[in-house]
Amino acid sequence: MKRVTQIKILKELMDQLDRKKNIDAGCQLKNPTASYVNRELADREWTEFFRTHPQMVGLSGDLPRPGSYLTLQDFGVPILATRDKKGVFHAFLNACRHRGTRLTSEQCGEQEHFVCPFHNWTYKNTGELVGIAREQDFGNIDRTQFGLIELPSAEKHGLLWVHPDPNGNLDPELLLGELGPEIESWNLSQQVFTDESILNKNLNWKLANDTFGETYHFTRLHKNTVSRIFYGDALAYETFGRNHRFCFPTRGIDTLRTKPETEWRMDTGAAVVYYLFPNIQLVPSEKQITLFRIYPDPNDPSRSTTRIRQYFSPSILESIDEAKASGRPVIDASTVYDPDSRGGGSIFGPDASREVFISTLDQEDYSMGESTQRVAEAGVLKHLIFGRNEPALHHFHATFRDALNLPPLEQIQEP
Numbered sequence: 001m002k003r004v005t006q007i008k009i010l011k012e013l014m015d016q017l018d019r020k021k022n023i024d025a026g027c028q029l030k031n032p033t034a035s036y037v038n039r040e041l042a043d044r045e046w047t048e049f050f051r052t053h054p055q056m057v058g059l060s061g062d063l064p065r066p067g068s069y070l071t072l073q074d075f076g077v078p079i080l081a082t083r084d085k086k087g088v089f090h091a092f093l094n095a096c097r098h099r100g101t102r103l104t105s106e107q108c109g110e111q112e113h114f115v116c117p118f119h120n121w122t123y124k125n126t127g128e129l130v131g132i133a134r135e136q137d138f139g140n141i142d143r144t145q146f147g148l149i150e151l152p153s154a155e156k157h158g159l160l161w162v163h164p165d166p167n168g169n170l171d172p173e174l175l176l177g178e179l180g181p182e183i184e185s186w187n188l189s190q191q192v193f194t195d196e197s198i199l200n201k202n203l204n205w206k207l208a209n210d211t212f213g214e215t216y217h218f219t220r221l222h223k224n225t226v227s228r229i230f231y232g233d234a235l236a237y238e239t240f241g242r243n244h245r246f247c248f249p250t251r252g253i254d255t256l257r258t259k260p261e262t263e264w265r266m267d268t269g270a271a272v273v274y275y276l277f278p279n280i281q282l283v284p285s286e287k288q289i290t291l292f293r294i295y296p297d298p299n300d301p302s303r304s305t306t307r308i309r310q311y312f313s314p315s316i317l318e319s320i321d322e323a324k325a326s327g328r329p330v331i332d333a334s335t336v337y338d339p340d341s342r343g344g345g346s347i348f349g350p351d352a353s354r355e356v357f358i359s360t361l362d363q364e365d366y367s368m369g370e371s372t373q374r375v376a377e378a379g380v381l382k383h384l385i386f387g388r389n390e391p392a393l394h395h396f397h398a399t400f401r402d403a404l405n406l407p408p409l410e411q412i413q414e415p
């Protein structure tokens, strides 16, 4: 992120904290609860946003070496993603060309060839068909015509993209727009994958996304957890087409006030979250990245899956190892909300991060969302309200509705 943007955001957040006045979206909106339960709408979303729309599937660190591969089946088309020996990223339909069997059911690993478990046809990680068992019995096959079905794929700014349609158009520059250079500046490609958590919950995928749409709830819902690290009721927010940047202050912002601007660091004073249409929440910093991918259940609008992957910079992972070896403290899940543990150069590692970003989401945020989902299903409450201080909710719902040619949300006339 450009230095001038960082300073602007930090100043804006300080100003909001000083004035005790959160961001103002300019109006309140009515959001129909039906949008979380309507099956016809859910079918349209699945088709338009997942089956026929480019998908951001991970970071470069998910395929760390030549020969690395991973599989995905979150958006209806089974994917085998590989990195070949030249380091090039590929995406294929995870299906053998003989009888369509899934080529591998492993989540990830390293191998240059894939042998189909059914009759042992063999493919390279570049997709070529290189082996047919008992070809003298099967009959001759033009191997050049029966490689794995390759899907459009792109690795850009440290992000991995796939289009589930072999004829689909995939252009990350177009998808990121003006945010592209800023995303690039976080050096995502250097980060090392550490762990994944999967939350299968009873709430619509949009309701899961809504969790990331405001800081108004921090000091209420999260008063004993996240609120000890971040300030609520302050938000620097900007939209970029269908995407957005959402920044909120950490408690560390207070330490910047006594320092010259040249020493201000974004990591010390604010957290940054990018929403990338349709289902990505990306939380980058200099030291770590947390990537949330939120998927609907195509058979049930009231269910969704959130995949959360953590990545850390190699230097932080080294520091953690060194600290553990020398008996210095590393902040973990049990100490992360203890203010005393965060001073003195203690290191914030994957366990602490998982507690802040994942346990809280699971136990506090999604618990609220699941209760809203039950109310939406009952059908008695017809609308929810998005306040002036919830601009990301305005944008997310306006965006998805516009993409489906639905009428915009209705404004509420304030008394």
Ligand code: FES
Residues within 6 Å of the ligand: 096, 097, 098, 099, 100, 101, 116, 117, 118, 119, 120, 121
């Ligand atoms: S289905 Fe793969 S080899 Fe037969």
Ligand SMILES: [Fe+2]
Residues within 6 Å of the ligand: 211, 217, 222, 365
């Ligand atoms: Fe929350």
